[in-house]
Amino acid sequence: MIATSRRNLILSAALAGAGTALGLDKSLAIVAPAAPVRRQQTPDPKPGYLRYKIGDAECTAIYDGIWEKAHDPKYFGNATVAEIKQALADAGLTTAFVPIPITVFVIKLNGKLILCDSGGGDQVQAFNPESIFVSGKMMANMKAAGIDPKKIETVLVSHFHPDHIFGLLEKKTNAPVFPNAEIIVPAAEYKWWTDPSLTARLPEWRRPLARRIQTVIPNWKNVLQVEGEDEVVPGIRFVSAPGHTPGHTAFHVSSGNAQLMISNDAAYLPALSFGHPGWHGAFDQNAELAEASRRTLLDRVIADQMMICGSHFPWPGLAKIARDGAGYALTTVHTT
Numbered sequence: 001m002i003a004t005s006r007r008n009l010i011l012s013a014a015l016a017g018a019g020t021a022l023g024l025d026k027s028l029a030i031v032a033p034a035a036p037v038r039r040q041q042t043p044d045p046k047p048g049y050l051r052y053k054i055g056d057a058e059c060t061a062i063y064d065g066i067w068e069k070a071h072d073p074k075y076f077g078n079a080t081v082a083e084i085k086q087a088l089a090d091a092g093l094t095t096a097f098v099p100i101p102i103t104v105f106v107i108k109l110n111g112k113l114i115l116c117d118s119g120g121g122d123q124v125q126a127f128n129p130e131s132i133f134v135s136g137k138m139m140a141n142m143k144a145a146g147i148d149p150k151k152i153e154t155v156l157v158s159h160f161h162p163d164h165i166f167g168l169l170e171k172k173t174n175a176p177v178f179p180n181a182e183i184i185v186p187a188a189e190y191k192w193w194t195d196p197s198l199t200a201r202l203p204e205w206r207r208p209l210a211r212r213i214q215t216v217i218p219n220w221k222n223v224l225q226v227e228g229e230d231e232v233v234p235g236i237r238f239v240s241a242p243g244h245t246p247g248h249t250a251f252h253v254s255s256g257n258a259q260l261m262i263s264n265d266a267a268y269l270p271a272l273s274f275g276h277p278g279w280h281g282a283f284d285q286n287a288e289l290a291e292a293s294r295r296t297l298l299d300r301v302i303a304d305q306m307m308i309c310g311s312h313f314p315w316p317g318l319a320k321i322a323r324d325g326a327g328y329a330l331t332t333v334h335t336t
């Protein structure tokens with residue numbers, strides 16, 4: 001359990017249809033230039049959940065959506081678009097775009113029901129008209145899996161990026177989606193995003209995120225900051241993995257001899273970050289620190305023979321990993 005002294009309770013604590021049918025009378029002879037219609041290419045998994053056991057822990061992977069990201073030469077500082085396409089092809093994935101699925105996890109363990117991250121809540125922009133960002137399927141898929149969202153007692157947050165926390169906020173009102181759950185966040189992440197001086201230091205495109213976090217989260221009374229690597233609920237421990245963001249955290253689940261590392265964004269897309277752990281992505285705030293955290297985490301998973309899953313692993317995301325030359329190889333584990 002968390003040592004009380006280390007817990008710090010926070011007291012204050014579309015894509016629009018691009019191809020709009022104009023319905024014009026042809027006699028008007030007005031032809032609007034056809035905007036390219038960009039629609040989701042990747043079929044949703046059916047069902048959008050998968051349940052498996054890690055010891056006595058009942059884990060349910062829940063599909064939230066997918067970011068089909070247009071290729072961008074700035075995506076990695078030290079890998080070309082051609083190299084990225086090759087890595088995707090090697091993993092058997094499309095090379096038309098970078099497929100970035102979003103999965104959240106519900107764990108039932110020791111009598112508690114815990115949600116690990118909350119997806120994008122249908123509130124994440126793709127930033128680029130050639131990309132598409134679909135999210136917010138978590139709730140429907142959770143219900144399809146027989147899980148009542150009102151029964152979630154604890155929400156663990158890995159970091160404050162939109163695809164991990166916007167599912168905690170109602171779309172138009174910012175009202176809490178899980179008002180009765182305890183929301184446990186890494187203290188380093190909370191402190192960084194709620195620093196009043198942060199907004200001015202961020203690039204323009206990141207400022208709305210910081211403003212939203214600062215306007216909403218500190219007013220919630222059910223947010224608990226945890227320092228370091230405490231056991232945050234019985235059987236689940238925070239594992240510090242900074243770099244992607246300053247307080248980015250993985251979740252370690254253990255039950256009996258079975259262990260699962262929920263790596264969140266420490267290993268990002270296995271197709272890119274496992275075979276090439278030294279590639280430095282624009283999505284990592286401190287790419288060198290992120291690489292060190294990635295290697296430390298993956299080496300530990302191998303040494304301790306854990307299972308691993310991540311927020312953006314290929315659905316359903318449960319895997320084993322091994323060393324493979326200078327990198328790592330992933331084997332997806334299929335359960336029934």
Ligand SMILES: [Zn+2]
Binds near residue numbers: 161163164265311312
């Ligand atoms: Zn993410």
